[in-house]
Amino acid sequence: MKLLHTMLIAAALSISACDYSPKSSLGFRLPDGNAEKGQQIFAQYQCASCHVIPGRDDLKIDSEPKMSVVIGGMTTQVKTYGQLVTSVINPSHRISRYYRSEEYSDDGVSKMRNYNDVMTVSELIDLVTFLQSQYEEMPNY
Numbered sequence: 001m002k003l004l005h006t007m008l009i010a011a012a013l014s015i016s017a018c019d020y021s022p023k024s025s026l027g028f029r030l031p032d033g034n035a036e037k038g039q040q041i042f043a044q045y046q047c048a049s050c051h052v053i054p055g056r057d058d059l060k061i062d063s064e065p066k067m068s069v070v071i072g073g074m075t076t077q078v079k080t081y082g083q084l085v086t087s088v089i090n091p092s093h094r095i096s097r098y099y100r101s102e103e104y105s106d107d108g109v110s111k112m113r114n115y116n117d118v119m120t121v122s123e124l125i126d127l128v129t130f131l132q133s134q135y136e137e138m139p140n141y
């Protein structure tokens, strides 16, 4: 019993230690953005040359798209804000299993373009607000 007690305390400690580790994203929060401006930024950076948003044919780029990685639409797993920010500024951090083939990544490195030296933080904030608004949670039956 005593051993179990000690184990429970150790488990509780390790969970809280994890939350407060220096590399934790706890406390990370960007200011609220503007989805309309974000849509313009999506167009400006030609994200649609590799991405499709279901139901948003208005955002398509005329030329042949390089790839058709889906963003948004109906899903059981709406992306969190943190996942979306990470997808834009650190796309190789976690590549969804659908995109681990050679078509989309090279040895675990995403073929997504890197925008970190060109996109402003304000643009990133608006862009992510726009992206988030494009996901719709599928109702559970």
Ligand code: HEC
Pocket (backbone or CB within 6 Å): 042, 045, 046, 047, 048, 049, 050, 051, 066, 067, 069, 070, 071, 084, 087, 088, 091, 092, 094, 095, 096, 099, 103, 104, 105, 110, 111, 112, 113, 115, 127, 131
């Ligand atoms: C050269 C092609 C290319 C361009 C341009 C591109 N991406 Fe991507 N993007 C990818 C690929 C490939 C993936 C899938 C692999 C990964 O997660 O990195 C991806 C993944 C993503 C994801 C995660 C999708 C998911 O369900 O896991 C988001 C969000 C995203 N991109 C946003 C953007 C935005 C916003 C832009 C424009 C600023 C952009 N991308 C431009 C290729 C591209």
